[in-house]
Amino acid sequence: MMSLLPSLPTIVALVKIGLLVGGLMTAAAYLVLVERWMAAWVQDRKGPNRVGIPLTKIRLFGLGQPLADGLKIILKEDFTPKHVDKVLYVAAPLVLLAASLAIFAAIPFGSSLPPIPALGLTGEEPLLVAPGLDVGVLWVFALSSIAVYGVLLGGWASNNKYGFLGGLRSSAQLVAYEIPLGLGLLGVVLAAGSLKLDAIMNAQASSGVWYAFAQPLGFIVFLIASFAEAARLPFDLPEAEQELVGGYHTEYSGIKLLLFLVSEFLHMVTAAFLIVIMFLGGWHLWGLTGSGPVETWMVALIRFAVLSAKIFGVILFFMLVRWSWPRFRFDQLMNLAWKVMLPLGLANLVTVAAVEEFRPQLVTALGEGGAKAAAIAVPWAVFFLGWIAAGLLTPSGTDNTPIRTPGPLDAEHVLGSRPHDLLEA
Amino acid sequence: MKPSDPSITWLEEKPLGLAERLYLPLFVSGLTTTARHLVSPKVTVSYPDQRPKVGNPLIYRGVHRLNRDQEGRVKCVACFLCATACPAHCIDIVAAESPWPDREKYPESFHIDELRCIFCGMCEEACPVDAIELTSLLDLTGKSREEMIFDKEKLLSVYDMTKDAEPMKSTTMGCTP
Numbered sequence: 001m002m003s004l005l006p007s008l009p010t011i012v013a014l015v016k017i018g019l020l021v022g023g024l025m026t027a028a029a030y031l032v033l034v035e036r037w038m039a040a041w042v043q044d045r046k047g048p049n050r051v052g053i054p055l056t057k058i059r060l061f062g063l064g065q066p067l068a069d070g071l072k073i074i075l076k077e078d079f080t081p082k083h084v085d086k087v088l089y090v091a092a093p094l095v096l097l098a099a100s101l102a103i104f105a106a107i108p109f110g111s112s113l114p115p116i117p118a119l120g121l122t123g124e125e126p127l128l129v130a131p132g133l134d135v136g137v138l139w140v141f142a143l144s145s146i147a148v149y150g151v152l153l154g155g156w157a158s159n160n161k162y163g164f165l166g167g168l169r170s171s172a173q174l175v176a177y178e179i180p181l182g183l184g185l186l187g188v189v190l191a192a193g194s195l196k197l198d199a200i201m202n203a204q205a206s207s208g209v210w211y212a213f214a215q216p217l218g219f220i221v222f223l224i225a226s227f228a229e230a231a232r233l234p235f236d237l238p239e240a241e242q243e244l245v246g247g248y249h250t251e252y253s254g255i256k257l258l259l260f261l262v263s264e265f266l267h268m269v270t271a272a273f274l275i276v277i278m279f280l281g282g283w284h285l286w287g288l289t290g291s292g293p294v295e296t297w298m299v300a301l302i303r304f305a306v307l308s309a310k311i312f313g314v315i316l317f318f319m320l321v322r323w324s325w326p327r328f329r330f331d332q333l334m335n336l337a338w339k340v341m342l343p344l345g346l347a348n349l350v351t352v353a354a355v356e357e358f359r360p361q362l363v364t365a366l367g368e369g370g371a372k373a374a375a376i377a378v379p380w381a382v383f384f385l386g387w388i389a390a391g392l393l394t395p396s397g398t399d400n401t402p403i404r405t406p407g408p409l410d411a412e413h414v415l416g417s418r419p420h421d422l423l424e425a
Numbered sequence: 426m427k428p429s430d431p432s433i434t435w436l437e438e439k440p441l442g443l444a445e446r447l448y449l450p451l452f453v454s455g456l457t458t459t460a461r462h463l464v465s466p467k468v469t470v471s472y473p474d475q476r477p478k479v480g481n482p483l484i485y486r487g488v489h490r491l492n493r494d495q496e497g498r499v500k501c502v503a504c505f506l507c508a509t510a511c512p513a514h515c516i517d518i519v520a521a522e523s524p525w526p527d528r529e530k531y532p533e534s535f536h537i538d539e540l541r542c543i544f545c546g547m548c549e550e551a552c553p554v555d556a557i558e559l560t561s562l563l564d565l566t567g568k569s570r571e572e573m574i575f576d577k578e579k580l581l582s583v584y585d586m587t588k589d590a591e592p593m594k595s596t597t598m599g600c601t602p
Contacts, residue, residue: 042462044467046469
């Protein structure tokens, strides 16, 4: 009988998956509310504040809104147009959601729990679904590329020109921005010496220098590229409501549309997780969380709270940016990716590689503290130089003015084309 | 207009300065604008809990009322000017001989179809005795079409309801105090 029960690691993994998926889905629902609030506040409105506990008059500042929104979209007709490719049409949102959720297998959502001997957990329990995965960063990037398939399939299966254009734009944009994203990430991996995301956080905690300070250029490149990867404004060309009527999800309705929208929010959450874990120190905060192993529940909770607060802050920044800048034109988007972000990413990578290579020599020449300062000062110098060079060298604009001096073939130079020419003749 | 027309003045786009090409000042100004609006006072009126403020009740065109004179009688003299002026033909008056010595006619019945009315205020303009007026009541609702056809008693009751908050607009021609 005992042998039929799953083993302890399996139970622990299942519990973590349950917590993570439940938490993510709830978070996605509430982030919709936060996004609507932010949109309203930026536009000097109040936003949703009426829906509270159902069947009562209690309003709770509108915290019941996600329930109402969810029920509404689930109960809507799930309409499948006649002209779509049925199999791919159904598969697209599933692929997208599955990929967006599976990414979180390798993303730590806290530091770790102290040992719980009562349950037979003798060691520290990392808050990570797949703690043994040595290729965490690769897993995250591989799956976020698969998520692009969902968008592409959706656009293709819709058999609709807006959907198709949205899919095309999305593929071009994501291919272009995976490169700066990868370059920003390579610097971090090089400095931390590990592809495990929890090891990257530990490296920042033990040195006390977050990679945002040690690699400012990499941070900026990664930040901008992750906005583009999450297809948030000012990079939301794949779904540009005004041009493409929603882009790849034009033909979707009901629960399939819900899956698309939830995956979009999950993309943003993933991007926020990666930014915080790789550049903003993860669960680390000076003087509050410590940097050693987790011994008490207090430390575990504080680290979890710090990580969550940072992620929430980054998400709020994402939402604020949405209302701050207009969308790029497609040529501007491509210029930015290939002519600005790619060289800057390469410059960051070379700087980090050089600093890491010559760190032993720096320590012997300047001492421990001096080497630490130099390892921060050099990337910042490269950051300012690179930024100014990018500003000076990139084309400042496109000339869109009409032709003012007509050529010989333009209408008014052809003899007798104007009515008064005919009269004079 | 042709691009070569001499009356066109062509304005050149200013070349971007160093600060603009670095994008940082624009980045900061964009964020500060949105952040300022994020915390600025909101313009939304939470409607049923909070009444919207009517700018100037004298020129607001809401629900009609029929005014009463000092003796509490309907002021209307059934001259049909409002019904004639009405572009939506929503006023229906049946005139009868007046029981009072100071006028010849009075409205035996007076109906306004509030669903047909376009709230243009022409009836108020046309009335020679300032009997019909538009109040600043803005949320007019009903459960049936019949309910939305206001008769004389209902229009007079609108006057009774609003006379304290909104005195009669004209100060001449025997207004109520």
